[in-house]
Amino acid sequence: MTGDPLFADGVDWGDIAVMGVKVGVAFAALLVATMFMIWFERKLISDMQHRIGPNVAGPWGLLQAFADGVKFFFKEDLRPANADPLVFRLAPYISAVTAFVAFAIVPVGGVFADTASSGAGGRQGTVTLFGKETILQVADPPIGILLLLAMSSVAVYGVMLAGWSSGSKYPLIGSVRASAQAISYEAALGMSVVAVVIVSGSLSTQSIVASQAGGVNNWLLLTTGIVPFLVFLISATAELNRPPFDLVEAEQELVGGFHTEYSSIRFALFFLAEFMNVITMSAIMVTLFFGGPAGPVFFGWTWLWPTVWFLAKVLAFLFLFVWFRATLPRLRYDQLMSLGWKVLIPVMLFWLMFLGLVQLSGVQGWNRIWTFIAAAVGFALGWALLAAALRAAKRNSPDVDAEARPAQTAGRS
């Protein structure tokens, strides 16, 4: 059931043309969306702070991001004398390419019907382009959502190598922070994805979306029990280095973080990758937990409505990320690490076991109440053990908060 129906009957030039159109449209749309995301964020955050924001280039300052992009092209491309030439050039491209590739697995449209109630079999969410049946996503690889995890783990290289190859201390500190943060939160992120996979029973994003068809009650947000979504949201924010987890570019401590030494188009690539990742993560969240393009289809072009719903949901998440930035103060580094390792990962571990138990009880036909009691007992035991371990660790070490407090006063804006 995975894979593009486009290639089901061999590959001809028409298939290749459709594929080319899909890749081209996705690439261009993502670039333009990134430009507008920059404008959206600046405009929204100035509204929240009672400022006007960009208002010179174009109507409502819409063309500000384009103007900045053009300016970046014509700036001087500096390379520090201490920099490692090859790696310094390579790093921005790793960041940009991984940001693009991760978006390929997001289904941006197509009607998904509830197979259980309507009895409709066969492929879901397909549309017909130029007489070819295809899906509205660039690729539906069998590993599906694992591609996101692979890309986010490869993206660490972009940050890490940029910091190291600059041959300068602040970028190095920034990149070590960034990669430690990304690796820590990748665990929680991966586990919340596993929760989705357990409940939907597939790795493919097409099947994950298809399993949520048929109304809000089937959305994985509710069927996985909200906790995985919250963990995913928090770890995605950390993975994106968005506030309140933007220690990577804490200006007061690190100048600009890992990209301090970059200028011109290379800096623009990092900037682009960062905003593109925000869009991709929002789209992934919509796909995994909010039914993807699911929504009521009213009149006229039935194929258009799912895409409209999808874009509306993504926009809601983009708004949420900007809202976070306007509202929440930056965490301290030890708070960041203890949130990741001592809260999110244990909670998610328990929740995974709970979901597994619920699935198993459904298969085996066990009594629901006893299952929940067993889960509650397990949770209490695990929580008690963790609390005891944390208390023992605290007793054996001096007051970490007291040590970190001077750093906090120096590091907050």
Added chain:
Amino acid sequence: MVEVVVFAVAAAACLVGAIGVVLSRNPVHAALMLVMTLFGIAVLFVAQEAHFIAAVQVIVYAGAIVVLFLFVIMLLGVDRAAELSLDALPAQRWTAAAFGLGGAAVLVWLVAAVDRLFKGAKSLALETAGAASAGAGSEPTDYVADVSVLARSLFSDYVYAFELTSLLLIVAVIGTVILARRSYGADQHGADGRRADQHGADQHIDASESASTGTTSEAGR
């Protein structure tokens, strides 16, 4: 045709990466070359329809293990090109060359042996593959079957090996934490260790030993 091209490109990437790991003087470049080899192997896995293994290859090896290598390289500050003219163990080059040649010979022999084995057992292999796909009840290229087959064998036939491996990893993690944890009662030793780092390896070992005994006494208290 496509398969040949994919194999040629991926194999070339693997080989160039592997040679680069050996020849790079800069440890960071060597680690990056290793990543290139790992990516080439992942592409080869995809070409063999082992998508899950390919994904795991990228996530675990490229995404975690080499990142840890890079962490160590960057944090220890050994990211300078190695000075090769001063060699503390001149004999190691000859030993390495001998072992390398021996390893290559064993590899060639293994490939030849496996090839001979498979030529004889080809019909048998095809038969079992057909039986397996008939048992799964779906087309053999369907990937969902691939993951569930892997999971089933991992959690049924090989469950003890699997659990023992995870136990081993936990033991390793706990051991690392105990060794690496800075003992707060023995701050002096820790500072000694850092200073001794510049003086010489022997002193450094002494200092870290005393620091670790400090840790154990702290833990025993």
